[in-house]
Amino acid sequence: MQVFELTYPLKERDYEPSIVAIGFFDGVHLGHQKVIKRACEIARSRNLVCGVMTFDPHPKQVMGIKDKIDQITPIHSKLKQLETLHVDFTYIIQFTKEFANISPEEFVENILLKLNVRGIVVGFDFTFGYKGLGTPKTLVELSQGYFTVDVIDSYNYKREKISSTRVRDRLLSGDIHEVRSLLGRNYSFYGRVVRGDQLGRTIGFPTANLELLEDYLILKNGVYVVKVNFQGKTYPGVMNIGYKPTVKQNLKSPTYEVHLIDFDGDLYGQILEVELLDYIRGEKKFSGIHELKEQIYKDTLEAKKAFVNIER
Ligand SMILES: Cc1cc2nc3c(=O)[nH]c(=O)nc-3n(C[C@H](O)[C@H](O)[C@H](O)COP(=O)(O)O)c2cc1C
Numbered sequence: 001m002q003v004f005e006l007t008y009p010l011k012e013r014d015y016e017p018s019i020v021a022i023g024f025f026d027g028v029h030l031g032h033q034k035v036i037k038r039a040c041e042i043a044r045s046r047n048l049v050c051g052v053m054t055f056d057p058h059p060k061q062v063m064g065i066k067d068k069i070d071q072i073t074p075i076h077s078k079l080k081q082l083e084t085l086h087v088d089f090t091y092i093i094q095f096t097k098e099f100a101n102i103s104p105e106e107f108v109e110n111i112l113l114k115l116n117v118r119g120i121v122v123g124f125d126f127t128f129g130y131k132g133l134g135t136p137k138t139l140v141e142l143s144q145g146y147f148t149v150d151v152i153d154s155y156n157y158k159r160e161k162i163s164s165t166r167v168r169d170r171l172l173s174g175d176i177h178e179v180r181s182l183l184g185r186n187y188s189f190y191g192r193v194v195r196g197d198q199l200g201r202t203i204g205f206p207t208a209n210l211e212l213l214e215d216y217l218i219l220k221n222g223v224y225v226v227k228v229n230f231q232g233k234t235y236p237g238v239m240n241i242g243y244k245p246t247v248k249q250n251l252k253s254p255t256y257e258v259h260l261i262d263f264d265g266d267l268y269g270q271i272l273e274v275e276l277l278d279y280i281r282g283e284k285k286f287s288g289i290h291e292l293k294e295q296i297y298k299d300t301l302e303a304k305k306a307f308v309n310i311e312r
């Protein structure tokens with residue numbers, strides 16, 4: 001997949017005629033996948049290439065509506081997911097205040113036509129241009145004679161539209177089962193193993209302390225069943241996210257640490273992909289290390305069982 005980082009106004013160059021799915025696509029959930037897959041189907045049937053147009057940073061952040069949007073899939077994770085959908089390219093348009101102010105007409109003329117777009121696919125509630133005034137209907141009107149417009153109906157789960165907001169909400173509640181149903185895959189993130197206080201190994205549960213590779217949405221504190229992928233191998237694990245109140249005081253931000261079950265080896269410096277399979281319990285302050293150790297032992301047994309059930 002080719003990636004083009006673009007700034008507005010676009011520089012003149014020849015773009016290959018294409019069919020493009022447009023949206024922010026945080027999470028690349030099943031609704032997004034439907035829009036993107038449709039773009040690729042149309043492209044294949046018309047002998048064109050297919051791509052995704054997304055934006056960075058998040059429009060709400062640039063417009064000051066929110067200080068920071070914690071993303072489900074920050075840009076590199078999003079690109080990894082798009083790759084699995086076999087799109088030929090992704091345009092990442094740098095979202096600025098200037099870009100936010102362009103009219104729907106300018107968006108079509110100065111972006112879509114310049115990019116040599118022959119067809120676009122958007123969801124039924126897509127908006128674009130100044131104050132989001134452009135709608136799929138506007139696009140159809142402005143596209144006449146230039147490119148086709150396909151509008152995808154709402155893709156629902158339990159009768160409600162799947163949206164990035166809904167996925168974020170379920171992640172923050174620790175509802176990992178629903179997250180899987182909304183994404184059509186396990187939610188995962190990437191982290192690098194860094195040195196911790198190395199107390200874990202003295203209590204019998206060595207943990208890989210993770211430094212997240214991107215600004216992901218911070219997950220609910222507590223203990224998770226996870227699947228860890230690195231160097232082409234997969235391991236069952238348990239992860240704790242939180243402040244380790246039994247052994248630490250006043251940590252400023254939550255730590256992410258994973259214990260790989262039945263694994264013995266050095267992980268420092270490795271990049272792990274951690275897939276969430278289930279949420280077991282909240283983090284607790286135990287009366288001592290012994291009690292904490294007993295609980296982690298139970299968590300590990302539960303994770304082993306859950307791992308077998310989920311992976312079956
Ligand atoms: C599965 C699991 C569950 C954990 N649960 C808790 C908990 O409920 N409360 C707590 O204070 N610490 C919890 N911890 C964190 C331990 O305190 C921590 O792993 C250990 O002290 C090692 O810390 P270190 O990496 O700073 O050496 C948990 C760790 C794991 C791996």
Ligand SMILES: Nc1ncnc2c1ncn2[C@@H]1O[C@H](COP(=O)(O)OP(=O)(O)OP(=O)(O)O)[C@@H](O)[C@H]1O
Pocket residue numbers: 022023024025026030031032034035121122123124125126127152153154155156161162163164165166
């Ligand atoms: N469930 C869905 N069914 C059909 N189309 C969708 C669905 N969700 C999003 N889309 C479309 O996919 C594109 C990208 O969506 P976008 O990321 O902007 O919104 P979203 O997933 O609804 O998230 P948010 O919660 O931020 O509104 C848009 O064209 C949008 O209309």
